[in-house]
Amino acid sequence: MPSLSNPESRALPVHVGIIMDGNGRWAEKRRLIRSQGHLEGLKAAKRIVKAASDAGIRFLTLYVFSTENWKRTAEETGFIMGLVKQYLRGELDFYRENRIRIRHAGDLRGLPNDIAAELAAACEETAPFPGMQVVLALNYGGRDEIVRAVKKLVAENGETPITEQNIRSFLDNPDIPDPDLVIRSAGEYRTSNFLLWEGAYSEYYVSDVLWPDWTKEEFDRALAAYRGRCRKFGGAA
Numbered sequence: 001m002p003s004l005s006n007p008e009s010r011a012l013p014v015h016v017g018i019i020m021d022g023n024g025r026w027a028e029k030r031r032l033i034r035s036q037g038h039l040e041g042l043k044a045a046k047r048i049v050k051a052a053s054d055a056g057i058r059f060l061t062l063y064v065f066s067t068e069n070w071k072r073t074a075e076e077t078g079f080i081m082g083l084v085k086q087y088l089r090g091e092l093d094f095y096r097e098n099r100i101r102i103r104h105a106g107d108l109r110g111l112p113n114d115i116a117a118e119l120a121a122a123c124e125e126t127a128p129f130p131g132m133q134v135v136l137a138l139n140y141g142g143r144d145e146i147v148r149a150v151k152k153l154v155a156e157n158g159e160t161p162i163t164e165q166n167i168r169s170f171l172d173n174p175d176i177p178d179p180d181l182v183i184r185s186a187g188e189y190r191t192s193n194f195l196l197w198e199g200a201y202s203e204y205y206v207s208d209v210l211w212p213d214w215t216k217e218e219f220d221r222a223l224a225a226y227r228g229r230c231r232k233f234g235g236a237a
């Protein structure tokens, strides 16, 4: 679904995406192992989910694990998967209390069976909740999402023309509006395959702060920066 925000009323982004980068550097700076950085990154994710919900954000997409992150060592990928499981179990009460819905973007088939099952159960249980929707991008790649969408479109509707609207309808969460704001921590200026289709007209905000150091104040700074942007969606000002 195209962005719900219009250029005149852009006080608060409806959908925020976050590339949570810098866990490894946070750990290296402290001479700790990378896993320690991911552990602190998990705590930051909890803080920011709460901050976003308190701020009235409707949709929050967190880039937890990309299709390319499997290139890391088995030790690191295994540790991150363990954290995901821990998060899904440990945070469910918070999601229940705050009526926040959990959703998934990415290819469930490429995840370990136990994680896929845990994620599917959390999505199902929280599906009726009317509060903020948190999309966990897990085994997610923007190119992979587009390829899967086109394959489904061709397989299910052989006669249907290939149009933007038809491809969009087969993306992972077609009912969620495009992200108005994409935040990236740790100072890198790249998309890293995150929400390539949906982010075509997103405003980008890059912060030098490493992800484990993110607080509500840092998140509020990103929202304030967004308020100063003028969105034209390719039109003239």
Ligand code: FPP
Pocket (backbone or CB within 6 Å): 020, 021, 022, 023, 024, 025, 026, 038, 039, 041, 042, 045, 062, 063, 064, 065, 066, 069, 080, 083, 084, 087, 186
């Ligand atoms: C990028 O930092 C971070 C990741 C690939 C993992 C993100 C995972 C978490 C924040 C924990 C799990 C969160 C949830 C919500 C379940 P990096 O390791 O690439 O950092 P670097 O570039 O400094 O090495």
